[in-house]
Amino acid sequence: MAKVLLAKVLLTKFRNPIQTVPSDKSLYGINDLTPLSSISSFHPIMSLPPDLMHDVMEGIMLKLTGCLLHVIVSSRLHTCSQVCQMINKFNFGNNDKRNRPVAFKEKDISEGNVRGKAMEKYYLFLNLPFIFYEIIDKIPYLFLYELLREIWDILYADRPRKSWLSTLEVLIQEFLQLFQTIFPENFVPKFHFLLHAARNTAKYGPLK
Known part of the structure; x- marks a missing residue:
């Protein structure tokens, strides 16, 4: 604050x-x-809700996805080539096909680069457990993914309850501390914006 x-x-x-x-x-x-x-009650810093698409879908989710894909290779669970094939050949559902991620190249994996539009990156993030279901229990730092999914479920709810906000705040603090410790070089300013999510939800209502 x-x-x-x-x-x-x-x-x-x-x-x-x-x-x-x-x-x-x-x-x-x-x-x-x-x-x-x-307008006397308006202030450009305090009166405008944050943009979840830019902050989370094109920021935090993007960074975490790149980190997890890179760590799958660095921990020798799969090669870059295998990771690309698994993503590129994954059978997305009928409702997801129009937002199918762009084809991955080995360079994208090694550099932690996730290309494409916001919804394409989002659907890749959501489908990671299904794409890599055979090794899902072996992926290091998967708890970061699980934490972010919990956070997102509250943030993207149509009618978030006030009683959820204290839980949201705890989840966010845990996620940020862990991510910054494990992947400090990928900790960009958009992660900091997440600190204000519970307060902003209480002030503006659903942020979706």
Whole structure:
């Protein structure tokens, strides 16, 4: 919460100079005042809900998927070639076919790179246990996947209950601490945004 309040202060601090020196817009990353600023209760930091698609589906899920695919190879459960074949030949259901992930190359696995559109990455994430069902119990750090699925089930619920939010907060803290410890080089800012998910759900309602 302290960081959010700091962001409010910084926004005000940086917004004032661009009003007097418009050429500094690119320096501060603020182009102009929003028309919504005329509403007394509106603030661009505190009044807008987060974007789950960008933060989770194209951020956290993407990173975790890449890490798990890479660790399958590094732990010698499968080769890069085998992982690519298993993903590319997987028979997605009729409802999932239009969001079938783009064909994987060995380079994608070795670099932890997951290409494609948001929904293609999302359906790959959801189907990982089915694609790798033969080795699912042997995949290192699979508990990170299970934690994120629990978090996502609450975040993406149509009507999340208030009683779930304390559980959500605990799950998120556990997930973030473990991920940062195990895969520190993949811990990007979007992971930090997850810290505010329970508070944002309480404030805005369902974030989906």
